[in-house]
Amino acid sequence: MPTATSTEAVTYCRICEPLCGLIATVDHGRLVSLRPDADHPLSKGTACPKGIAFTEIQNDPDRVLHPLRRTAEGEFEQVSWDEALTDIAARLKQAWDEDGGSAVGHYLGNPSAFSYSAALWSGLFLKRLGSVHQYTTGSQDINSRFVASKLLYGAATQMPFPDLPRTDFVLMLGANPHVSHGSAVRAPRIKHELSAITARGGRVVVVDPRRTETAKAHEHVRVRPDSDAWLLLSLLHVVFTEGLTDEAAIAAQSTGVDLLRDAALGFPPEETAARTGVDADVVRQLARDFATAPRATAYGRTGACLGRHGTLVSFLIDVLSLVTGNLDRPGGTVFSQGVIPLEELAEKAGAMTYGASHSRVGGFPDVMGIFPSGIMAEEITRTGHGRLRALIVTAGNPVLTVPDGERLVAALQELDLLVSFDLYVNETNRYADYVLPAVTFLEREDFPFALTAASPRPFFQATEAVLEPYGEARPEWEVFEELAHRMGLSLTAGGPLSALNRPLLALERRGLRLTPRRLMTMLLRTGPYGDRFGLRRGGLNAKTARKHPHGVVLGEHAATGILADVVRLPGGKVCLDPPEIAEELARLGNRHRTDGADGSDPDFPILLIGLREIRSQNSWMHNSPTLMKGARRQSARIHPEDAAAAGVVDGGAVRIVSRHGAIEVAVTVTDDVGPGTVAVPHGWGHRGGWQLANASEGTNVNQLMSSDTADLEVLAGMTLLNGVAVRLEACP
Numbered sequence: 001m002p003t004a005t006s007t008e009a010v011t012y013c014r015i016c017e018p019l020c021g022l023i024a025t026v027d028h029g030r031l032v033s034l035r036p037d038a039d040h041p042l043s044k045g046t047a048c049p050k051g052i053a054f055t056e057i058q059n060d061p062d063r064v065l066h067p068l069r070r071t072a073e074g075e076f077e078q079v080s081w082d083e084a085l086t087d088i089a090a091r092l093k094q095a096w097d098e099d100g101g102s103a104v105g106h107y108l109g110n111p112s113a114f115s116y117s118a119a120l121w122s123g124l125f126l127k128r129l130g131s132v133h134q135y136t137t138g139s140q141d142i143n144s145r146f147v148a149s150k151l152l153y154g155a156a157t158q159m160p161f162p163d164l165p166r167t168d169f170v171l172m173l174g175a176n177p178h179v180s181h182g183s184a185v186r187a188p189r190i191k192h193e194l195s196a197i198t199a200r201g202g203r204v205v206v207v208d209p210r211r212t213e214t215a216k217a218h219e220h221v222r223v224r225p226d227s228d229a230w231l232l233l234s235l236l237h238v239v240f241t242e243g244l245t246d247e248a249a250i251a252a253q254s255t256g257v258d259l260l261r262d263a264a265l266g267f268p269p270e271e272t273a274a275r276t277g278v279d280a281d282v283v284r285q286l287a288r289d290f291a292t293a294p295r296a297t298a299y300g301r302t303g304a305c306l307g308r309h310g311t312l313v314s315f316l317i318d319v320l321s322l323v324t325g326n327l328d329r330p331g332g333t334v335f336s337q338g339v340i341p342l343e344e345l346a347e348k349a350g351a352m353t354y355g356a357s358h359s360r361v362g363g364f365p366d367v368m369g370i371f372p373s374g375i376m377a378e379e380i381t382r383t384g385h386g387r388l389r390a391l392i393v394t395a396g397n398p399v400l401t402v403p404d405g406e407r408l409v410a411a412l413q414e415l416d417l418l419v420s421f422d423l424y425v426n427e428t429n430r431y432a433d434y435v436l437p438a439v440t441f442l443e444r445e446d447f448p449f450a451l452t453a454a455s456p457r458p459f460f461q462a463t464e465a466v467l468e469p470y471g472e473a474r475p476e477w478e479v480f481e482e483l484a485h486r487m488g489l490s491l492t493a494g495g496p497l498s499a500l501n502r503p504l505l506a507l508e509r510r511g512l513r514l515t516p517r518r519l520m521t522m523l524l525r526t527g528p529y530g531d532r533f534g535l536r537r538g539g540l541n542a543k544t545a546r547k548h549p550h551g552v553v554l555g556e557h558a559a560t561g562i563l564a565d566v567v568r569l570p571g572g573k574v575c576l577d578p579p580e581i582a583e584e585l586a587r588l589g590n591r592h593r594t595d596g597a598d599g600s601d602p603d604f605p606i607l608l609i610g611l612r613e614i615r616s617q618n619s620w621m622h623n624s625p626t627l628m629k630g631a632r633r634q635s636a637r638i639h640p641e642d643a644a645a646a647g648v649v650d651g652g653a654v655r656i657v658s659r660h661g662a663i664e665v666a667v668t669v670t671d672d673v674g675p676g677t678v679a680v681p682h683g684w685g686h687r688g689g690w691q692l693a694n695a696s697e698g699t700n701v702n703q704l705m706s707s708d709t710a711d712l713e714v715l716a717g718m719t720l721l722n723g724v725a726v727r728l729e730a731c732p
């Protein structure tokens with residue numbers, strides 16, 4: 001409740017993708033509390049525990065509020081911004097002068113997906129330097145989806161999503177929106193949205209190795225980890241062989257269907273059942289039900305992206321929607337469209353590349369200029385031309401989130417320079433030369449960005465900062481610009497922004513400096529809902545946006561029938577037979593024939609998968625007392641039979657061993673996972689500057705994951721995080 005001295009500000013949460021509306025109560029420049037915004041048109045007064053608990057992050061005494069420099073003794077000491085920037089700029093410049101773009105790199109962490117200014121200006125900076133070492137969470141998350149979109153539509157940023165408000169049937173593979181709150185589909189009340197489908201007589205079928213929170217609320221098909229490619233090919237087999245296709249849609253929307261028709265013939269459900277663990281009858285019925293539902297959509301998320309065939313799985317998910325006549329149709333899988341047309345602009349400029357260049361280590365194709373994080377350590381340690389010498393980490397904690405953190409820790413210490421922008425000293429930047437205090441999302445203005453384009457209800461909300469930065473925290477974009485300046489470089493003149501020449505010139509004519517905010521405001525006006533600089537009455541511009549502090553719904557439904565605008569391939573049709581997919585199908589067919597019936601490894605017979613928790617956010621919210629209440633700890637979910645076989649008990653500990661590492665972790669015995677599957681949350685094993693997190697029990701599960709180039713997924717360089725072969729042992 002507001003007091004005599006406090007004020008309230010309308011804003012929105014930027015921890016995860018729904019961007020729920022929040023009301024911040026502020027007193028004398030300090031955050032008092034956050035609560036859900038009842039007037040937000042989409043989230044309507046809902047928010048999750050993380051959003052509310054962000055107050056404890058904002059006010060955390062462990063937060064970094066001043067630039068820190070590492071001393072010779074390995075301790076951090078406070079320095080002035082000027083000292084820090086002078087030294088960083090000089091050292092970056094030296095590496096760059098000597099080795100050019102191959103010396104300097106960047107790792108952009110997940111929170112930057114909610115900070116357009118940090119993402120854009122860091123991108124400009126790295127591009128200006130010609131950096132060939134750009135890494136993100138993408139290879140642990142979504143790059144396989146981007147590559148599938150590039151191959152299908154010629155547009156890597158295209159993010160087809162389920163039209164939840166209008167569908168009758170959602171086939172969901174590898175997503176748990178009851179906990180994750182939805183990813184690559186922006187639906188703040190997604191739990192409600194899914195139950196509305198069943199309430200109107202529709203179905204939600206959750207394909208997951210674990211009986212998840214979402215699966216418990218809907219229909220569950222238990223699948224063996226990392227077998228979705230086989231399952232999808234069997235579903236397609238039934239659709240093709242039983243005449244359940246929509247041939248008119250196939251002809252109108254696509255080319256090259258014969259590749260899949262032929263390939264699917266080789267995967268009858270009876271032959272894949274051993275590998276997928278799904279009975280042939282179940283697969284046949286599922287295929288028929290999906291194909292004959294009036295409006296159906298297949299949707300996949302991280303569980304579909306992070307296996308050995310992640311790109312193929314993402315590809316086949318869209319194929320299933322297309323061949324059954326459900327692509328680009330109301331209630332089906334529909335195309336994303338940015339209110340601020342950043343992606344479109346970048347696509348038009350040809351900047352959203354795939355395979356335009358290849359990495360020094362492993363020869364992986366770039367995905368929009370990004371390379372797999374799995375190779376980052378070796379790019380630092382392998383000598384010779386092109387060695388990564390200076391690394392900036394923005395809002396990331398790769399030591400806990402990429403494969404084999406210990407290998408990365410060793411590599412980080414070989415860098416000439418490591419700089420990080422963060423709220424905390426974390427497990428990664430504790431090895432940095434400088435930790436620079438970044439603003440929180442409440443301390444910066446923002447625009448919706450990136451995945452928000454996948455919105456079943458077109459929506460726009462921008463926000464002002466609701467707090468002045470605490471301490472000496474600064475927005476990352478200003479620091480990137482300042483570093484460029486100190487290196488004698490301009491981020492905007494020429495180079496990376498050439499695609500924006502027209503709007504840039506318009507600004508220049510008005511004597512204005514280009515800031516991220518000016519750029520976004522300009523783009524907003526040119527977008528599908530923009531005022532076109534006065535040409536479209538009532539369209540969005542900065543002023544009309546301000547009239548809607550809680551955000552504005554721009555249309556009842558997502559656009560459909562826009563395939564011709566979306567597809568950027570010659571002929572304007574979806575490509576179902578790209579050579580990359582033909583090759584991947586051949587690799588899969590080969591495994592199908594040679595791997596044995598279910599593909600399992602006798603020495604490592606259990607398959608490990610991930611698990612997200614409602615009160616965690618990857619690695620960075622374990623310092624909030626509220627979220628850590630009740631002696632919370634990380635635990636492995638193990639089936640009773642596997643627990644008994646390994647001699648471990650509920651509440652005890654287990655040793656999990658893979659070919660690449662071993663960890664010990666607490667045990668929860670549960671039949672939520674099937675026999676042969678173990679689920680372990682990531683983001684634990686703390687030893688940074690966050691004291692409560694450090695005190696929590698837990699270990700880095702990604703120590704089990706391999707960063708060997710041979711173990712990364714071929715097409716997008718995805719880390720194999722799901723379906724990792726392990727064995728369980730009693731702790732010594």
Ligand SMILES: Nc1nc2c(c(=O)[nH]1)N[C@H]1C(S)=C(S)[C@@H](COP(=O)(O)OP(=O)(O)OC[C@H]3O[C@@H](n4cnc5c(=O)[nH]c(N)nc54)[C@H](O)[C@@H]3O)O[C@H]1N2
Nearest residue numbers: 109110111140141395396397401421438610618619620682
């Ligand atoms: N085994 C396994 N591993 C996984 C996954 C999995 O499912 N299983 N999931 C993967 C996925 S999907 C992701 S996205 C990655 C996440 O990987 P990362 O992005 O590397 O890790 P996060 O834990 O999100 O760390 C974010 C860091 O940003 C800081 N931070 C928070 N807000 C801000 C801000 O506003 N500005 C700045 N500058 N810093 C901020 C936090 O303090 C934290 O240190 O993990 C991946 N790793």
Ligand SMILES: Nc1nc2c(c(=O)[nH]1)N[C@H]1C(S)=C(S)[C@@H](COP(=O)(O)OP(=O)(O)OC[C@H]3O[C@@H](n4cnc5c(=O)[nH]c(N)nc54)[C@H](O)[C@@H]3O)O[C@H]1N2
Nearest residue numbers: 174175176180183225226301302303612614616617618722
């Ligand atoms: N509370 C909370 N919310 C979050 C996050 C968080 O850490 N905590 N992280 C955010 C981030 S960065 C992301 S990217 C999103 C992710 O959003 P989601 O992908 O919806 O979240 P997950 O819970 O990882 O769901 C993946 C599901 O895939 C299943 N799975 C694992 N392997 C396989 C497989 O081989 N096949 C199939 N079919 N399923 C499999 C897992 O059991 C799990 O249920 O969530 C975001 N939201």
Ligand code: SF4
Nearest residue numbers: 013016019020048051
């Ligand atoms: S679901 Fe929670 S963390 Fe995600 S945006 Fe909403 S309130 Fe924030």
Ligand SMILES: [Mo]
Nearest residue numbers: 110137140141
């Ligand atoms: Mo993610």
